[in-house]
Amino acid sequence: MELVNKKLTMDEFLETREEVLKTWKTGEQVRDLESNLKYAISVPRTKNFALKLKKAKNNLTTLTQPRAGVALVREHIDLLKFLSEEGEADLLPTTIDSYTRQNRYENCSLGIEESRRAGRSMLNGFPVVNHGVAGARKVQESLDKPVQARHGTPDARLMSEIIHASGWTSNEGGGISYNIPYSKDVPLDKTIKDWQYVDRLAAYYEENGVPINREPFGPLTGTLVPPSMSNAVAIIEALLAAEQGVVHITVGYGQCGNQLQDIAAIKALEQQTDYYLKEYGYDKRIITTVFHQWMGGFPKDEAKAYAAISNATVTAALARVTKIIVKTPHEAFGIPTKEANANGLKCTKMVLNLLSDQKVYMSKKLKEQIKVIKEETNCILNTVFEVGKGDLAKGVVEAFKRGILDIPFAPSRHTANKILPARDSYGAVRYLDVGNVPLTDELKNYNRYMLEKRSITQKRPVDFQMTVDDIFAISEGRLVGNHKE
Amino acid sequence: MELVNKKLTMDEFLETREEVLKTWKTGEQVRDLESNLKYAISVPRTKNFALKLKKAKNNLTTLTQPRAGVALVREHIDLLKFLSEEGEADLLPTTIDSYTRQNRYENCSLGIEESRRAGRSMLNGFPVVNHGVAGARKVQESLDKPVQARHGTPDARLMSEIIHASGWTSNEGGGISYNIPYSKDVPLDKTIKDWQYVDRLAAYYEENGVPINREPFGPLTGTLVPPSMSNAVAIIEALLAAEQGVVHITVGYGQCGNQLQDIAAIKALEQQTDYYLKEYGYDKRIITTVFHQWMGGFPKDEAKAYAAISNATVTAALARVTKIIVKTPHEAFGIPTKEANANGLKCTKMVLNLLSDQKVYMSKKLKEQIKVIKEETNCILNTVFEVGKGDLAKGVVEAFKRGILDIPFAPSRHTANKILPARDSYGAVRYLDVGNVPLTDELKNYNRYMLEKRSITQKRPVDFQMTVDDIFAISEGRLVGNHKE
């Protein structure tokens, strides 16, 4: 089947489905779509992820969500309950382990056994496919808040079948955002197709009375991704999902660190997602936003980690995002204990509460930054449509080939790896090298100009060492890297 | 001697000095002003508080300072060293115990003994008068950063003699700010006179080559003090200090909680202090600012306390204050361990670093709030001058009598206790009841109007219960109190 951006017919969908369900033994349990749906409909509406987000958007409140997942069902439920009660989390996650993400279900079985034996989780997440519908439903039924799958799985079709059949009403990911940062050699046309399937599945539930939220993964590699690049990807994935019939979409953004740029990026993302969806004829979509606390290397000191967590939250609160993904004081070390995870949540909730009645006010500088990001994003998106000759899905594949879309520090062979980012003197992330990203000369000059300013104050050339220093900067306790210090 | 705002002559100063030195036995040790000065001059300039602040102001950096003090000299030095090294504090404090603050030196002796016996500090600070010059010099000599005395002592004359003679180059307090929030029945004319002495002493060192920093205590009762009231007091104490010849003045402000109002208050404070000093003929003064992290009731949960600490720091960083006074995750419980204290410092430093190259940009709303605060402050200050018939010192005494100056929740009998503050729907502190504070009708209406808005959203009357709810709000995890929740 050729890749085109077009809603899958039910027949196409069902045909693929046959293969999908065969990829692991638990697939058989979800064969009956009707009864899956019936189950999903029976789940109380208060536990619906999409509806809870919609309400938060209308009330201008920001919801908190942790990351969390362990190998075994009971332990996973205990963990989520703790985060819900002690951590006051508004939305619950289930982070999926890395073997599942690579569809290595055999490894998972081993990991589950080893975990039982060791008495502690040997997996870095919850192997939902192995646990099957029984496990996934048990998780959902044991909790009184909405649950989402958070993973990083290039091919998440079977996983998505299992989670939605179990009443989980949100799924993170997308054909780009769960490919380029999460794999080495999976072709883009493959992941885009696989995520068309995932979106089509979500839309099937939606069309039959179960609102499902879909969330493209905003931060990508979490490492100095220029806002216009991550926004472009988020908007593309929103459009691809909308084409399959998805209604509830949460577009995401990972904190870069300059408050003004971050707020501008969120505003731009919100407005441009709305704009492009309308422009391409997708009406009545409900768009919410998610902000990720700093996704790069974290400081090891816990007091400093709290600072990074809170500082990010201030930005989220002032920008009035719908949801915030929370880091923990253990971030630099490893998967957090449940206490550390709850502490991250409580800290975040407190900052949100302290700022819940406040927001950012428009200044000339903010207006300017919004404009820059929007223009850059437009340059990228227009060229993607162009090279796809009007077809967005084809455009994406072609754009990555040519480096029009390009994600820095990604493991994937399928990104050109030509752009280089670095911070300007205010800490905003700029294009040090635009590679083949089709910015206008004016925008290129602007990026260059902002970096030259840093080069003058820091008395150093604009070069790759800047980028390297910036990668370590936050974990070492500052925002703008400075080699010479 | 009648109270007038006039620089003490050297004779007047020396006459009073005779009595001051007799108030406790360690006074005798500092009798020789010349040799005190000689010692102070010998202290390395890198340890000069005033100069370090001046440099920070010029470089637009924000310095951190903890609160800390224990009963015994060696333990106190160890504590400060730890905060300096592990906590990365830029400026060091010595918090003075509460008996010394009330000049109850006998009680201190007891406390020192009990502390020796118990093996832990039974005093809530460092009893510097009892330890005398020997102890105070030892502290200063053991450290490589500037040291300041932080206390709350209505009559701090002997203490000031001892600290400056020991090379401590900064002293907090003032005739209003260390009276009204710190005592029950000490007359204002007495404390103003006593602080004229303290200022005159500082100026003596300054004039003879040892820059001394003086810092009026900005937050007052730390509890919902409207910004214009605390700013008015800070400006008055700056003017009184300047008259005595003080050059280096740090005006302070305690976070109220609405970011916009807090930034506006700092900008207004900076600009109006400069303005009034020039207006009254005090040239060449070096004005720096200090921001106090939330001074009211703190949340008990440590993760939430970190949130309060960081959120405050964001405001300070964006407003670019010269110094920030740091709270700790133990705040709600008691004097922090040295580790908790260092954690508060590290958290603060990290936020400052993350935002060191950023600042707030002017918006219409910010301009408006600056204007409101400045106008209110002008109303208060002009009336103070008026009722003092041109003499500021007399004006202050009269103004407190009439409730023109009035500090909420103060222990002192000498404040009218007529104003009532409460938060508006954005969390900004407004005058719920202006008492006798001479605001224009326009300003009164503005305050009222902002509170009415809250009364509508919260569906409750504008009354004292609002104030009460607001007092508990932050410690209970929000900014604007809501009884009904």
Added chain:
Amino acid sequence: MNGKTIVIGVIGSDVHAVGNKIIDYALTNAGFNVVNVGVLSTQEDFINAAVETNADCILISSLYGHGELDCQGIREKCDEAGLKDILLYIGGNIVVGKQDFKDVEERFKKLGFNRVYPPGVKIEAGIEDLKKDLEIKQ
């Protein structure tokens, strides 16, 4: 009005006035006759006020950390003043630093306090206990 008189105040060289004002407001609202000796009060200030008003309870706040030093011998002085078995409550931040509350409670019970409260307890909890200890019907 429930007919019971409570002496409140902040002991020692302690100037924390906010909680004291709140306690005054809350106890009065709850129907008690409140006698407030204010901040910076000595043991004698409390005891004299209690004797004069024939009070049912002395409710002490101590916030600044010297509570243990300031309360030495208070039960004995009450006894001497004829305030046999008067209720003694204390709350606030009654010791220096974050200490194990079990220990702290014990130390203050030894000093003769009937009830001892940890940091940040709301006065409502104290009111509940007063109603129990003074057998006030709701």
Added chain:
Amino acid sequence: MNGKTIVIGVIGSDVHAVGNKIIDYALTNAGFNVVNVGVLSTQEDFINAAVETNADCILISSLYGHGELDCQGIREKCDEAGLKDILLYIGGNIVVGKQDFKDVEERFKKLGFNRVYPPGVKIEAGIEDLKKDLEIKQ
């Protein structure tokens, strides 16, 4: 160039690419011949590369927490492949969660690693050790 060849990469189902790129850059700058097998690499990927290039050290990164599972038996496989006594280094976030590093180090030493690094250690530390272990003159 110092004439020494180092195989680097990220083991298992791990996609953390940033550190790997930095290590490549830093080792190359320090004069090593770097063979980078990249992320998502199996034990075999590392070993084959080492055999092919006659490498002096296999420097493994593991960030995602499955390091312990992924490294089972690696020393034995090296031996089988004829890589007798090849240096084995590992670093990153090599176990799940914040664990006592002494324990962790011991467990990995038992697996046959010569050097084991705690989270967030900079690659410069590894370079120092390489110079020592490979007797490279500065």
